[in-house]
Every structure is written in C-alpha cells, then in structure tokens.
Amino acid sequence: MxxxxxxxxxxxxxxxxxxxxxxxxxxxxxxxxxxxxxxxxxxxxxxxxxxxxxxxxxxxxxxxxxxxxxxxxxxxxxxxxxHRLRAFPGPRLAALSKVWHVWKCRDSRGHHVLESWHQEYGSFVRTGPNEITIFHPAAYEVMDGPRNQNTRSDWYDLLYPRISSIFTREKAVHDARRKMWDQALSISSLKVYYERMAAQVRVLESIVADHGEKPLLVNDLMYWFAFDNMGDFGFGHDFGMLRERRPVDGAVYMRSAISLLGPFGPAIWIPRIAFAFIPGVWRVRHWFKMLEFSDSCMDERMKSGEGDGHLDLASTFIAHHKAAGANKLARQMLSGDTATMLVAGSDTTAPSLILLLYFLARYPEHAAKIQRELHGLDCADIRALSALPHLTATIHESMRLLPAVPTFSSRVVGPQGVTIDGTFIPGGTKICAPRYSIGRLEAAYEQPDNFIPERWYSRPELVKDKRAFAPFGVGRMSCVGKNLAMAQLRLVAAALLSKYHIRFARGERNGEAVERDLRDQLTANPGNLVLMFEKR
Incomplete structure (x- = not known):
C-alpha cells in the first residue's frame, strides 16, 4: 500500500x-x-x-x-x-479543449457553430485554450494588413513536411513562393488561360444544352468543370471529366479527403495523429491518395517536358524546382505547391459557382439585370464582362452571404499583441476570422441578411464598413488566383444567362437544400442544387 x-x-x-x-x-x-x-x-x-x-x-x-x-x-x-485569455467570454468547454469545438462540428457545420457563439458571446470569443475568434469588420485588416506582425497558425502545418506558398508559416518562404505564383499567373499568362477557360465553358454549355429543359443536378457538373479547368491551366490538359461526364479518381479522393476537415479542422493535431497511426483507414486513406494523385500529375508533367508547347502553372513550378537543385527540400516544395494548386484552384471555384447559380435562380430579377447587361456583348470577352457592374456585384454579394471558405482563416498574433476596437489580444494568441459571420455583421452592412447586389455599386450606403469584405484575403496573403476565379464565375454566369432563364426544378422549395445541407469542410460543400435551364 x-x-x-x-x-x-x-x-x-x-x-x-x-x-x-x-x-x-x-x-x-x-x-x-x-x-x-x-x-x-x-x-x-x-x-x-x-x-x-x-x-x-x-x-x-x-x-x-x-x-x-x-x-x-x-x-x-x-x-x-x-490562462491570460481567461477573461474573454466563450464556451467554457471550448476554453478547456479544442476537442469540444471538434465535437460541436461533428456534422461539418462549423459556420453555424461559430455564428451561434457570436450571437451568444459577442465580437471577441474564446473558442479554444489559446484562441480568439474575431467577429469584427477589422478582422482581415488586423490579420494581414500592412502593419501586422502576425504569422500563420498551426493549421498551416497540415501538409507538413510539404511546403507551399499557402502551406508554410515562414514569411520568407511564403514571399519566395508567392513570387513564383505571381510569375506563373502573369498578365500574359492569364490571357492564354482565359482562352482555354472559355473553351471549357463551351463544353459545359453543350452538356446543359444536351440535357434540355429537364431538371439538372448542377453540383457534380460544377466540380467537374472546376477540376478540368485546374488541370488545363495547371498541367496543360484537362482531366476529361466534362467530356466523359464522370469524375476521375483524383477528384473523388480530394472531395473525400477534404471532408475530414469538417469536424477535425479546428484541432489540427487530431488529423496529424490519424495520418501517423491510421494512414490506410477510412477517409484518411483518401488524404494520401489525393497527395499521390497530385504528385503523379506533376511527375507526368515533368516527363513531358516542354515539347507540347502548352503554357501552364506546372512549367513555372518545374523551372523553379530545377533551379533550386531538385533536392529533397525542393521536392517537398514542388509537391506542396502542386497539392495547393489542385485543391485551392478547384475546390473553391466549384462551390462559388454552385452558390452563384443558386442566388441567380432564387432572385431572377437580378439574373434579368445581368441579361440586360449582356445584350450585344461577346460572352467570352473577359475584359468586357469584368466591366459589367451588376454581374460583378452579384458575384460579390453571393460571396458575402455564402463564401466558398466559410470559417477558415487564422493567424498567430505578433509578440506585441494587437488592439481591436479597444479590445487587447495578447501576443502569441491564435486569432480566427470566419467569413460566413463577418459577411453578415450588422456593424458592416445594412440589411446584412438580404441579397442586394446594388450595395456594391449604386447603393454604397448599404456597406457601412468595406473592411468586412475580403473574399480573397488582403495584402500579400491574398489569393494569388483571384483573377482566374473571378473570370470563371463571370464566364459561366454570362454563358448560361445569355441563353437560358435559370429556375429551380419543381419540388425544390426555392432551393432550400443548398443552404440547409451546406457543409463547412474547409471549403463549402453546398447541398443539392437542382435547376432547370429554360431557353430564352
């Protein structure tokens, strides 16, 4: 004893x-x-x-x-x-462990979890032992504005030891990789990509035309379109998903793997344990299959060399890889950037397209305004489309209310700490800024829950604080592919609206399944959207 x-x-x-x-x-x-x-x-x-x-x-x-x-x-x-954050309001069990946050997100509705905490606890909520979630228009500026000294959070070690512009926490590495991306997405390159994108839109149009005026589930179609586009300007050729009208294995693996981040994204150490101990089990297996697919695409591109004459992102990546000496670190960077290109380049565009079509069907008066703007216009002319105020405003309003990335965005505050609207957050604290909630702040928008595209051009008084709208981020941390993404949204919307009236299929109850069943899995995974395309 x-x-x-x-x-x-x-x-x-x-x-x-x-x-x-x-x-x-x-x-x-x-x-x-x-x-x-x-x-x-x-x-x-x-x-x-x-x-x-x-x-x-x-x-x-x-x-x-x-x-x-x-x-x-x-x-x-x-x-x-x-703990130094003990005075901040928030769920007591979330302050105890991020496992509670994971439990609350078990059905992949993290955007609703955070919004409920915002409504209960206010603008600054302790959502983890060393984490504050900010529901304030200044959140993005504080996180990535020009004077910040923040670093990326632990979440960005998800792909470790792979490294990329996005999946690195070192500013010097990010800046170097960002320059490579900027080079790959130069103005001259974008012109070529836009032409190839327009060709993909024509394939999409043919599928819609072949379907006639029967109800069409557009979710898979938009994922196929986005993934094919990413293959085209990423590797110089698409994956044939639109032409074959079926997914390739890599796309299936990616969608399954990303779904892991619905419940487990708030506590990145849980996936890290799963990756180490059960790599062949459940959807964890698909995570590694996704990375294998990504690496195989790059390996094939490297073997093909420059003989095909295609301009693509991979060619720039490969050139930098060779210049770095093709060592282990360079390979980790190449692998990381390739995976980033596939996921970020397709899994954000697809939900954005689905949600834009949802709003166009739900608010036909705005679709009609865009149709009037399109009259007599070449719908494949990106420059002309980018000058249409209501088309751009409708895309922005769609992104505000239902962003493609509903909750993800986190940094670690610099050692000096930061003060937001009189609230001091100590240095070393992880801060988060959920787009879904910030896009609906009454402090930033008049009638925040209403779909009013005019707020972005003819009724600016409806936007109280422009800082609250940053769908692609701000500063050097902003999305390098935002021009490509906006081009895809404009091209698809213009192509379809120029030929069709977009309606919900019978029995779809105004498309309620889209928001009701939407999952927050790093990117948004909308519920089924079933539409009818009626010829004009």
Missing part, C-alpha cells in the same frame, strides 16, 4: 513537471503523434514488465491513472483559471 501511494505521488509530481515544464510552452501539434504514441508505448512497456516479474497490473495502472488525471487536471485548472 505504501509503495503504491509512493508511486501515485511520483506520478502526480511527474504530471505537474510535464505540464509546467513542457506542454505549457510552445506548440506541440507536430509532435502530437510522438506524444500519443510515446505515452501508449510507455504504459504497454510497464505492463509487459509487470507480467515478466509476475507483479499485479494494478501496481502500474493506478499510478498511470494518477499521472493522466494529474496532467489533465493541471491543464484544465490552468486553462480555466490562470
């Missing part, structure tokens, strides 16, 4: 030492698999020892339980009563 008590005291002391000496300092998400595996291994090793010396397992189990209890209790007490 005395021996057991002595072991329990030692275990409790060890738990305090581990918490205060290690876990309270710095970041541990990349070490999560080693920490989890190390604890399990140590416990199993002690059990084996007890078995070999013929001693009761209880002599190990009791101290082990005491250690875990002491560790968890110490962490809990510190986070709830002594």
């Amino acid at each position: 005395v021996s057991t008590m002595h072991s329990v005291i030692l275990a409790l002391s060890l738990s305090v030492l581990v918490h205060r000496g290690l876990f309270i300092r710095g970041e541990w998400h990349l070490q999560a698999p080693a920490i989890f595996g190390g604890h399990v291994f140590a416990f199993l090793l002690l059990l084996v020892r007890q078995h070999l010396i013929h001693r009761p397992f209880g002599e190990v189990a009791v101290p082990a339980a005491a250690y875990l209890f002491g560790l968890l209790a110490g962490i809990s007490v510190y986070r709830m009563y002594f």
Whole structure:
C-alpha cells in the first residue's frame, strides 16, 4: 500500500513537471503523434514488465491513472483559471479543449457553430485554450494588413513536411513562393488561360444544352468543370471529366479527403495523429491518395517536358524546382505547391459557382439585370464582362452571404499583441476570422441578411464598413488566383444567362437544400442544387 501511494505521488509530481515544464510552452501539434504514441508505448512497456516479474497490473495502472488525471487536471485548472485569455467570454468547454469545438462540428457545420457563439458571446470569443475568434469588420485588416506582425497558425502545418506558398508559416518562404505564383499567373499568362477557360465553358454549355429543359443536378457538373479547368491551366490538359461526364479518381479522393476537415479542422493535431497511426483507414486513406494523385500529375508533367508547347502553372513550378537543385527540400516544395494548386484552384471555384447559380435562380430579377447587361456583348470577352457592374456585384454579394471558405482563416498574433476596437489580444494568441459571420455583421452592412447586389455599386450606403469584405484575403496573403476565379464565375454566369432563364426544378422549395445541407469542410460543400435551364 505504501509503495503504491509512493508511486501515485511520483506520478502526480511527474504530471505537474510535464505540464509546467513542457506542454505549457510552445506548440506541440507536430509532435502530437510522438506524444500519443510515446505515452501508449510507455504504459504497454510497464505492463509487459509487470507480467515478466509476475507483479499485479494494478501496481502500474493506478499510478498511470494518477499521472493522466494529474496532467489533465493541471491543464484544465490552468486553462480555466490562470490562462491570460481567461477573461474573454466563450464556451467554457471550448476554453478547456479544442476537442469540444471538434465535437460541436461533428456534422461539418462549423459556420453555424461559430455564428451561434457570436450571437451568444459577442465580437471577441474564446473558442479554444489559446484562441480568439474575431467577429469584427477589422478582422482581415488586423490579420494581414500592412502593419501586422502576425504569422500563420498551426493549421498551416497540415501538409507538413510539404511546403507551399499557402502551406508554410515562414514569411520568407511564403514571399519566395508567392513570387513564383505571381510569375506563373502573369498578365500574359492569364490571357492564354482565359482562352482555354472559355473553351471549357463551351463544353459545359453543350452538356446543359444536351440535357434540355429537364431538371439538372448542377453540383457534380460544377466540380467537374472546376477540376478540368485546374488541370488545363495547371498541367496543360484537362482531366476529361466534362467530356466523359464522370469524375476521375483524383477528384473523388480530394472531395473525400477534404471532408475530414469538417469536424477535425479546428484541432489540427487530431488529423496529424490519424495520418501517423491510421494512414490506410477510412477517409484518411483518401488524404494520401489525393497527395499521390497530385504528385503523379506533376511527375507526368515533368516527363513531358516542354515539347507540347502548352503554357501552364506546372512549367513555372518545374523551372523553379530545377533551379533550386531538385533536392529533397525542393521536392517537398514542388509537391506542396502542386497539392495547393489542385485543391485551392478547384475546390473553391466549384462551390462559388454552385452558390452563384443558386442566388441567380432564387432572385431572377437580378439574373434579368445581368441579361440586360449582356445584350450585344461577346460572352467570352473577359475584359468586357469584368466591366459589367451588376454581374460583378452579384458575384460579390453571393460571396458575402455564402463564401466558398466559410470559417477558415487564422493567424498567430505578433509578440506585441494587437488592439481591436479597444479590445487587447495578447501576443502569441491564435486569432480566427470566419467569413460566413463577418459577411453578415450588422456593424458592416445594412440589411446584412438580404441579397442586394446594388450595395456594391449604386447603393454604397448599404456597406457601412468595406473592411468586412475580403473574399480573397488582403495584402500579400491574398489569393494569388483571384483573377482566374473571378473570370470563371463571370464566364459561366454570362454563358448560361445569355441563353437560358435559370429556375429551380419543381419540388425544390426555392432551393432550400443548398443552404440547409451546406457543409463547412474547409471549403463549402453546398447541398443539392437542382435547376432547370429554360431557353430564352
């Protein structure tokens, strides 16, 4: 009995030492698999020892339980009563652990979870042990404005050890990779990409025409279109999804893999553990299949060389890869940028297209205004389309109310901290800015829940604070492909509206399934949109 008590005291002391000496300092998400595996291994090793010396397992189990209890209790007490963010309002269990946030997002509706917390707790909500979610028009400017000293958060280690412009936390690496992307998306390159994009739109048009005026589920169609486009200007050829009218394996893997981030995105250490211990199980397997597909596309492009004469993003990536010496680090960067290109270049455009078509069907008066703008215009002329105020405003309003990336956006505040509207957030705190909620702030918009495209050109008084609208981000962290994305949205909308009236199919109840069933899985995954395209 005395021996057991002595072991329990030692275990409790060890738990305090581990918490205060290690876990309270710095970041541990990349070490999560080693920490989890190390604890399990140590416990199993002690059990084996007890078995070999013929001693009761209880002599190990009791101290082990005491250690875990002491560790968890110490962490809990510190986070709830002594942490520097303890005065911020928010769900108590979220302050205790991000596991609570994961649980609340188990059905991949994180945008509704955060909005409910915003309504209950206000503009600055503690949504994690060291995390503040900001529901304020200045959030994007504070995160990525010209005077910020913030860094990217732990989330950006998702692809580690792969590195890219997006998936890096080092500013110098980001700036270098960003220059490469800027080169790949130069003005002269964009002109070529727009022409090829217009060709893809014609294929999309042919599918709609072949379907006639029967109800058409457009979700898959838009994902096929976006993925084919990404293949075209990414690797010099599309994937044939529109022509074959079926997905390729890589697209299926990507959609399945990204769905992991619906529930688990708030706590990136959970996917990291899954990647380490169950890489062949469930959708985790598809995560690695997605990366394999991405790498295989780049490998094929590298083998083809420049002989095909196609301009594409990959050619720029490959040139930089070779210039860097084609070493292991350079390969990790090439792999990271390729995966980023596939996901960011297609999985944001597709939901944006679906949601834009949803709003055009729901508000036919705005579709009619765009149709009047299109009269006598070449619908493949990007420059002409970009000059149409109502078309652009309708796209912006769609993005405001239902953004393609509903909640994701996070940084770590610089060491000096930051003050927003009189609220000070200490340095080293993770801050988040959910687009879904910020796009509906009464502090930023008149009639924030109403679809009013005119607020973006003829009724500017309906926008109280322009800082709240940043669908592509701000500053050097903004989306490098925003011109391509806007071109795709304009081309598709113009092509379809010039020939058709877009209506909801019978029984679709004004398309209610689109918002009702929308999932927040890093990118938005809208519910089924079933439309009828009636010839004008």
